[in-house]
Amino acid sequence: MKQNLFLKGLLVLVLSLSLKATFSQTVVNAPNVEDVWGGRINAIAGYSKSSDSVGIYIATESANSLFFTSIYNPAGSGFTFRRFRVLPSANSDANLGSGISLMDVHKESGMLFFVNNGLYSTSPTATSLTLIDNGNISNLKIRDSILIYVKGVQMHWGKINSAGTYTADAASPISIGSVPSGNLTIAINPKNYLVYLAFGGTSPSVIKTTSVFYSLGSGTTFSSLPSGTIPASTSYTGFGISPSGRLFQGGQLTSGFNSYKAFRYSDDGLTWTNVSTLVTGVTGTTMGFSGTETSYRVHFAKCYSTDQGNNWVEYGNSSYQTHPNDGAVLADPNDSFTVYMTTDQGIGYSVNGGSVMLEMDRGVEAVQVNDISMTSDKKTAWIASKAGVRKVSNYTTTKDWSRAKFPNGDGSPYYAAEMKTGDTNTVYVGNLRVYKTTDGGTNWTQKFSAENAPYSWPQTAIRIEAIEVCQWNTNIVMAGYYFQDSTKGGLFYSLDGGDTWQQQYLYASTGYNDVDIYDIIFNIEGTDTIAYVGVEYDLSYPTGRSVYKLVKSGSSWTVSQDMNGPTTSTGSLIVATIRDLYRSSTGDTIYACGTDAGVNHPIAYYKPITATGKWTPLPTSGFPMTTGEQGYAITQGVDTIYVAVENDVYYLPSPSSTWGLGYSYPVGTQINFLYYDELLVGTASGLYGHHTFEQQSSNLALTVYFQGLYTGVRTMTPAPHNSNAALSSSVADTIIVELHSATAPYAYVTSDTALLSTAGLANLSFASSTSGTSYYLVVKHRNSIETWSASPVSMNSSATYDFSTAATKAYGNNLKLMGSGIYAIYSGDINQDGTIDFSDYPSLDLGNINGSTGYRATDLNGDGTVDFSDYPLIDLNSANGVSVQQPN
Numbered sequence: 001m002k003q004n005l006f007l008k009g010l011l012v013l014v015l016s017l018s019l020k021a022t023f024s025q026t027v028v029n030a031p032n033v034e035d036v037w038g039g040r041i042n043a044i045a046g047y048s049k050s051s052d053s054v055g056i057y058i059a060t061e062s063a064n065s066l067f068f069t070s071i072y073n074p075a076g077s078g079f080t081f082r083r084f085r086v087l088p089s090a091n092s093d094a095n096l097g098s099g100i101s102l103m104d105v106h107k108e109s110g111m112l113f114f115v116n117n118g119l120y121s122t123s124p125t126a127t128s129l130t131l132i133d134n135g136n137i138s139n140l141k142i143r144d145s146i147l148i149y150v151k152g153v154q155m156h157w158g159k160i161n162s163a164g165t166y167t168a169d170a171a172s173p174i175s176i177g178s179v180p181s182g183n184l185t186i187a188i189n190p191k192n193y194l195v196y197l198a199f200g201g202t203s204p205s206v207i208k209t210t211s212v213f214y215s216l217g218s219g220t221t222f223s224s225l226p227s228g229t230i231p232a233s234t235s236y237t238g239f240g241i242s243p244s245g246r247l248f249q250g251g252q253l254t255s256g257f258n259s260y261k262a263f264r265y266s267d268d269g270l271t272w273t274n275v276s277t278l279v280t281g282v283t284g285t286t287m288g289f290s291g292t293e294t295s296y297r298v299h300f301a302k303c304y305s306t307d308q309g310n311n312w313v314e315y316g317n318s319s320y321q322t323h324p325n326d327g328a329v330l331a332d333p334n335d336s337f338t339v340y341m342t343t344d345q346g347i348g349y350s351v352n353g354g355s356v357m358l359e360m361d362r363g364v365e366a367v368q369v370n371d372i373s374m375t376s377d378k379k380t381a382w383i384a385s386k387a388g389v390r391k392v393s394n395y396t397t398t399k400d401w402s403r404a405k406f407p408n409g410d411g412s413p414y415y416a417a418e419m420k421t422g423d424t425n426t427v428y429v430g431n432l433r434v435y436k437t438t439d440g441g442t443n444w445t446q447k448f449s450a451e452n453a454p455y456s457w458p459q460t461a462i463r464i465e466a467i468e469v470c471q472w473n474t475n476i477v478m479a480g481y482y483f484q485d486s487t488k489g490g491l492f493y494s495l496d497g498g499d500t501w502q503q504q505y506l507y508a509s510t511g512y513n514d515v516d517i518y519d520i521i522f523n524i525e526g527t528d529t530i531a532y533v534g535v536e537y538d539l540s541y542p543t544g545r546s547v548y549k550l551v552k553s554g555s556s557w558t559v560s561q562d563m564n565g566p567t568t569s570t571g572s573l574i575v576a577t578i579r580d581l582y583r584s585s586t587g588d589t590i591y592a593c594g595t596d597a598g599v600n601h602p603i604a605y606y607k608p609i610t611a612t613g614k615w616t617p618l619p620t621s622g623f624p625m626t627t628g629e630q631g632y633a634i635t636q637g638v639d640t641i642y643v644a645v646e647n648d649v650y651y652l653p654s655p656s657s658t659w660g661l662g663y664s665y666p667v668g669t670q671i672n673f674l675y676y677d678e679l680l681v682g683t684a685s686g687l688y689g690h691h692t693f694e695q696q697s698s699n700l701a702l703t704v705y706f707q708g709l710y711t712g713v714r715t716m717t718p719a720p721h722n723s724n725a726a727l728s729s730s731v732a733d734t735i736i737v738e739l740h741s742a743t744a745p746y747a748y749v750t751s752d753t754a755l756l757s758t759a760g761l762a763n764l765s766f767a768s769s770t771s772g773t774s775y776y777l778v779v780k781h782r783n784s785i786e787t788w789s790a791s792p793v794s795m796n797s798s799a800t801y802d803f804s805t806a807a808t809k810a811y812g813n814n815l816k817l818m819g820s821g822i823y824a825i826y827s828g829d830i831n832q833d834g835t836i837d838f839s840d841y842p843s844l845d846l847g848n849i850n851g852s853t854g855y856r857a858t859d860l861n862g863d864g865t866v867d868f869s870d871y872p873l874i875d876l877n878s879a880n881g882v883s884v885q886q887p888n
Helices: 017-022 838-850 870-880
Strands: 041-050 053-062 066-072 103-106 113-115 120-123 130-135 137-143 146-150 154-160 165-166 185-187 194-200 205-212 222-224 234-241 247-253 260-266 272-282 287-291 298-302 303-305 324-329 338-342 345-349 369-374 381-385 389-393 416-420 423-430 434-439 444-448 461-471 477-483 490-495 502-504 517-525 528-535 547-553 555-561 576-583 591-596 600-610 631-636 641-643 648-653 662-663 671-675 681-682 686-690 696-705 732-740 748-757 761-765 774-780 798-803 816-819 822-824
Touching: 041 103, 041 324, 041 338, 053 103, 066 113, 066 517, 113 130, 113 137, 137 185, 146 185, 154 303, 185 234, 185 477, 234 260, 234 287, 234 298, 247 298, 287 324, 298 324, 345 477, 369 671, 381 416, 381 423, 416 461, 423 461, 423 477, 444 490, 477 517, 477 528, 517 591, 528 576, 528 591, 591 631, 591 641, 600 631, 600 641, 631 671, 641 671, 696 774, 732 761, 838 870
Parallel strands: 369 416, 461 517, 517 576, 576 631, 696 798
Antiparallel strands: 041 053, 053 066, 103 113, 113 120, 120 130, 137 146, 146 154, 154 165, 185 194, 194 205, 205 222, 234 247, 247 260, 260 272, 287 298, 298 303, 324 338, 338 345, 369 381, 381 389, 416 423, 423 434, 434 444, 461 477, 477 490, 490 502, 517 528, 528 547, 547 555, 576 591, 591 600, 631 641, 641 648, 648 662, 671 681, 681 686, 696 761, 732 748, 732 774, 748 761, 816 822
C-alpha cells in the first residue's frame, strides 16, 4: 500500500510566530530533501586538485542532478572526504531531471562539462549553467585543455582556458561519416595521442583520427579498425585505452537474466583477443585505468583486472561494506590504488585497488523512494527504494536512517514495504519476491515468488507494486504483481503471516495471469474485513477494471468490481486505471486517483462508506484534466486533499470546490506516493518533505522552558545554529507539541512543530476539528524529557498554557525548579527513550571526545560545544531517576 498512516515530516519552520498562528489558507512550500543518503549514480568524473587531493562530481537519478565533493588522500595518511553537496546550478530548482550520464572535467579550472539536451558547463559554486552547444550530443572527452564532442555525424573540438571558458576551434567541426548504431565512447590513446570513437552493440566498431588530439584540423579524417572475431550473443557497451595503448571493449553475453561479463582487447588495433569471465550481472559504459604502462589495473562495471585484462574479479572480493553495482567507475587521478564505483546503496570507493570497498554516500540525497510504512506514533518507518530497504528510527526527534538493506543480498530494487501493526521489527518488502524479517532487518526470509512454479513468471518482467498487512488481523497479507510487458500480473494473499500463499482471481478464472495490480488497502465495514484493490484498466483478456472490492468470508474472498454502475454516484461505470488508494484515518472514506482510460486524463474519486457508499468524483474545477497526463497518488490532510498529477502536487482545501497547484517538481519527476502530516512526497528521484499550512481554528499560546537552555530571568540561550534553518538570535529551539486523548488509552491525536523563543513562548496551531475538545498537551524536545500537562486542556481559537509557573503544571509534578518560582522541563534524555540514565552517556562521551560543535542533541546547555559543561545536567537528573510521567 502506498499510503496507510500519517507521516510527520519534521521540517523546521522559519516563520514568524504571529504569521503561523493566523494562517488560514493552504500553502505548499518548496521541498526539503530527507537525509536518506545514496541513490542511483549515473556518472562519476574527477580531477586532480593537488598531489594529495581530488575533486569528484557525480550525476544522480534525482531532482538534485549533480553533486560535488573534495577528497583528501595523502600517501600513508588515510582517505577522507567531505560531505557531497548539490551544485546550486543543478539542484531540484534547475529542472535538469535525472538522466545526466555523460560528463567530464577540465583539470585546470575544475569546470564540469556535461550533456543534458545540449552541452553545458558549470562548477561547484556557479549558480547558473553555461550553454556550450545545443542539440543531440552523443558523448564528450576532455584531455589537457582540449574538449572534443560528437554531435550528430560531426566531431567538434576547441580549447578551454584557465577560467573554464570554452572556445570552438576555427576548423571545427569535421564529418565522421555515417554513424553506426550503439552507444558512443570517445577516448584518446596515451601512446599515439589519436582520438578513438568506439561504437558498441553486438557488432562493435572503432574508428580513429589521422591527427593527434591537439592538432585536429579541417584535413583530419578517420580510419576504421578491423573488428576481428566477435563472439556470438555478446553486446559491448564500454570502451577505453590503457596506459600501454591497449584498446579494451567491455560488455556482456546477451542471453540470460544475470549473464557473464565479456571483454576483448587489442594492442595494435588489428587483431583482438576475446576474454570470457565468471563475473555476472549487467554491463557498464565507462572504463577506468590506474597504474603505469607496464603495470596497471582495468576497471569496468563492478569488476576489475590486475593483469591487463586477462582475468577479472568483482569489487569487494576480500571485504564488503555493501555490494558493487554495474555502473560508472573512475580511477583516482592521483593514486593508482584508489578507485570509485557505483554501489547498491550509492557511491563507493576502494583504496587497495578494489578488493575492499566502502561507502561514501554522505550528502548524496538521491534515493529513489517507491513506498513507505510508518508507525502511528511516527517514530519508526521503513522505505522501499531502488537503492534497497531502509529504516528510520526516532523520526520525530533525532532521525536516524539506517544503511540500505538488501534482503536478497544483491542490488535489487524494492517497490513495496509494509510493517506488521504494533511490531516495527516485522516487515514485508517486495521486488519480484516477498521477503519478511522479524528481527528488524538483520535476517530476511523469502516468503513467496511468482517466478517459481506453478506460475513461472519471468524475472525481468514482474515487480510487486503493493504489499499490505491487515491492521485488524496481521496474519492476513496481500501482494499485488504488475507485469512490465503486455502479460498481466495478479493478486496473492496469505492467511498465516506469509508462510503460505494463494492466488485470488479478480477477473480470470483459469491460468495464472489475471490483472495488473497497483495498490491495496484494507478496511473494516460493519463486521466485514474488506480489501480494495486498484488495478490497471485493460479490456484485453483478462479484463482489469479500476477498483475491485474483496469481502473476506472464512478463508476465501468474495470479489466484485467496485466502480460499476450500481456503486457510482452517476450510475455509470468508471473507466479508469487506479494507481493509488487511500483510507481515511477513521475508515469512513476511501479515496482513489488514476487516469481515465477513455479520454486519458487524470481523475480523483472518493467513496463515503457511511453515507452513500458510492464512488463520487471530487470537484474538477482547477484540477488538471489534461489529455495524456496521469494521476499517481492521493492523500488527505487535516482539511485538505492532495493529488499528484505527473510532476505536480495539487490540493483541494475544505470547503473549497477548486483545486490549487501546490508545487511543481522538475519535469519528468515520477511521484510514487504522497503522505500527509506534513506533506511527504516519495518520488523516483528522492524523498522530499513539504511544510503545508492548512485551515486552522484551534490555536495554543504555550510558555515553556528547558533546564539546559535556561539562563535566568525567564530567558534561554539561543540555538547556536540549525542545519535546516537560519534561526535568529531570538529563537531558543524547535519543539513538538502533541495532543493526546483525555481518556484512556490517551491516544495520540495530532501534533504541531513550532519555534520556541528565548523568552519561552511558542504559538501552535491544530486542526479545526480539535476545537472545543480537551486534550493532554505533550511537549517533546530533542534532548529533554517528554513532559505531559497535569490535566487535559480545552482547545479553542485562543487557548493558553504555561508550564513554568508551578511544578503542578506538569503531570506527576515532573518539572525542575530553576529559581525565582520558574519551572523548566528536565534536560538530558539524549536518546529519547523516556528516561535520563546511563544509556544517554555514550553519545555525550563521543561528542565530548570528538569536540563536536554546532546544533547537536548532545549539547545540553546550548553553548554550541559538546564538552564537560554538559555533564552536570545529565549527572544530576540520572541520579534522581528522571523519566516520563504520564497517565496510565
